[in-house]
Amino acid sequence: MGKNNVTRRQFLSYTLTGVGGFMAAGMLMPMLRFAVDPVLKADAGGEFIQTPKKASELTSEPTRVDFTYKQKDAWYESDVTSTAWIYKDDNGKIVALSPICKHLGCTVNWNTDKAHPNQFFCPCHFGRYEKNGKNIPGTPPPQPLDLYPVQVKNGYIYLGKAQPRTHV
């Protein structure tokens, strides 16, 4: 989410250096739009996005939920699909984990490694995580899986921007 191809600092330095003065005037326009773009701001500020999953459908078993939202970068708007692993913990609290492996960014799956059932498994370098997202020592990931903030509105699950955690 919110992956900008050019950071604002880089962008400013592009407009200030190297490019002829006559170009700089022309480039001010897109720069302003880039700076105040409301979609971009909402993304960074943590807007909640609706998923197709109802809270009542959740069990204690993590299920894969895909959700789509619009993302705008400097040039165009596109539909981005993200995934969360969602379950209800023992206290009935909804837990939504990012599937992005904290090692090098592959996508983890639930319960696919036969030798280690009921864990998240990353096929790339065999990283493993407990159900709550805690990275298992001795496998490559250095951190727990990111956690999505969760809201329930009209029965549906809404997710915010996934947050990194240092420990679980």
Place this chain on the structure above:
Amino acid sequence: MHEMKWIPEDIETYLNVKEYVDTVVVPLYGISMDKEMKQSAEAAEFITLLTTRIERQFTGRLILFPPFTYLKKDPIEKALADLFEWHNVLKADFKHIFYLTSDSDWRLKEDMLQGTLIWLPSIPLKSMNDSQKFELIDNQSQQLFSILTDKWIESE
């Protein structure tokens, strides 16, 4: 790190984590003009959607290479010879090389190719709505994911 494509930013990342990236995916696109032009574009779109999904799924272990393109009017042997050249370059850096195509001509050459050829008949997506498209690509991708992970586990 969330992507591994042929763009400068990702290549820089790749160079930093090279030791973890042992797999490359190369799309094979046959280009046709005239009557087959539309079909060849559809096939390219289909393969692009799939390779994008694969790349997202396995960012940390594979890199998506720019497509290998060739003219359909030429004999496939010509493309095969060129692809050998690519293969020789790639094999220095990658243990696993996957070619993804919907051109059935490659199937006849499968034995001659080193690396793994994955052939998928192209499905025209035009008449589908977005969620059908998504479901179809997702479904096909899941199958591709297991081809790749099986290879990895096999080679352990």
